[in-house]
Amino acid sequence: MLSRTAEYAVRAAIVLARHYGERLVSTDEIAAIVGAPRNYLSKTLNTLTRRGILVSVRGPGGGYALAMAPTELSIADVTDVFDDARIEGGRCLLADRPCDRKHPCGAHQRWMEITLAARESLVNTAISSLTGTQP
Amino acid sequence: MLSRTAEYAVRAAIVLARHYGERLVSTDEIAAIVGAPRNYLSKTLNTLTRRGILVSVRGPGGGYALAMAPTELSIADVTDVFDDARIEGGRCLLADRPCDRKHPCGAHQRWMEITLAARESLVNTAISSLTGTQP
DNA sequence: CGAAATCATCATATGGACATGCGCAATTCA
DNA sequence: TGAATTGCGCATGTCCATATGATGATTTCG
Numbered sequence: 549m550l551s552r553t554a555e556y557a558v559r560a561a562i563v564l565a566r567h568y569g570e571r572l573v574s575t576d577e578i579a580a581i582v583g584a585p586r587n588y589l590s591k592t593l594n595t596l597t598r599r600g601i602l603v604s605v606r607g608p609g610g611g612y613a614l615a616m617a618p619t620e621l622s623i624a625d626v627t628d629v630f631d632d633a634r635i636e637g638g639r640c641l642l643a644d645r646p647c648d649r650k651h652p653c654g655a656h657q658r659w660m661e662i663t664l665a666a667r668e669s670l671v672n673t674a675i676s677s678l679t680g681t682q683p
Numbered sequence: 684m685l686s687r688t689a690e691y692a693v694r695a696a697i698v699l700a701r702h703y704g705e706r707l708v709s710t711d712e713i714a715a716i717v718g719a720p721r722n723y724l725s726k727t728l729n730t731l732t733r734r735g736i737l738v739s740v741r742g743p744g745g746g747y748a749l750a751m752a753p754t755e756l757s758i759a760d761v762t763d764v765f766d767d768a769r770i771e772g773g774r775c776l777l778a779d780r781p782c783d784r785k786h787p788c789g790a791h792q793r794w795m796e797i798t799l800a801a802r803e804s805l806v807n808t809a810i811s812s813l814t815g816t817q818p
Numbered sequence: 819c820g821a822a823a824t825c826a827t828c829a830t831a832t833g834g835a836c837a838t839g840c841g842c843a844a845t846t847c848a
Numbered sequence: 849t850g851a852a853t854t855g856c857g858c859a860t861g862t863c864c865a866t867a868t869g870a871t872g873a874t875t876t877c878g
Contacts, residue, residue, distance in 0.1 A: 588837055609845090655815060662805065677793055709825090720866085721868095741825045823877100842857080
């Protein structure tokens with residue numbers, strides 16, 4: 549359902565949500581908790597930082613923190629950075645002709661419902677609802 | 684959302700659904716319609732045949748057909764053959780401890796809801812509802 | 819029968835996700 | 849100021865989904 553990288557990212561966000569407003573968490577610590585390779589996760593966290601989802605602080609005592617409240621960050625915000633989220637425009641599930649809203653193929657409507665339903669959950673769920681410690 | 688192979692398979696199933704009870708469709712014809720490499724699709728169709736989802740007939744005039752009515756075949760039946768559908772048992776989204784129904788982590792319940800919701804659509808939708816030609 | 823059509827299968831690329839290792843850059847603190 | 853800690857970034861390696869090409873096996877039909 550999610551790429552491994554995106555899953556690492558979501559887990560990391562959950563860890564950071566648990567310490568939000570409290571302290572920074574280092575790559576090593578996050579990597580140990582989420583079970584990701586240290587250097588690989590580093591690149592992932594770096595990407596999230598450049599996208600404005602995390603903030604980073606270098607030097608001793610440094611680490612990462614969420615750039616916003618965990619209630620304001622959806623799962624989709626995190627996963628979209630890694631898993632391409634664009635709903636295929638123009639190309640169609642049936643692929644025997646171009647297909648869009650104006651000229652939908654027989655499958656178009658139904659298929660959109662399915663993919664959007666799956667995505668809806670990710671959009672509507674905040675990271676805070678996955679921490680298990682706060683509402 | 685789906686692997687490319689699984690999507691080829693779904694598209695092929697839709698094509699075959701349109702000709703169900705009518706005639707066989709060859710690999711070449713399906714490949715042209717769904718936009719898949721001929722030999723690659725061949726292997727995919729072969730797998731579906733071995734799983735009992737399709738039937739194949741060799742020789743001139745041969746090809747593939749659905750092994751059952753398109754109303755009786757769900758999208759999940761097709762995709763599960765290629766995309767591993769097992770809901771991760773034992774391992775947990777948070778990954779900081781083993782996690783199952785008896786000892787769920789904070790994210791367990793919510794995450795299960797999300798993944799199951801996505802899958803539910805695939806299970807409950809029949810191939811026939813994607814053909815655009817019949818109910 | 820023999821040629822053509824068609825599915826079945828194997829051997830081998832290739833591209834990208836995933837992973838690892840090494841060194842650089844910035845910051846803190848004694 | 850210099851040593852330790854931490855994030856940043858590059859170079860490389862590995863593995864698998866995807867793709868390609870060639871060949872075999874089976875059936876139809878003139």
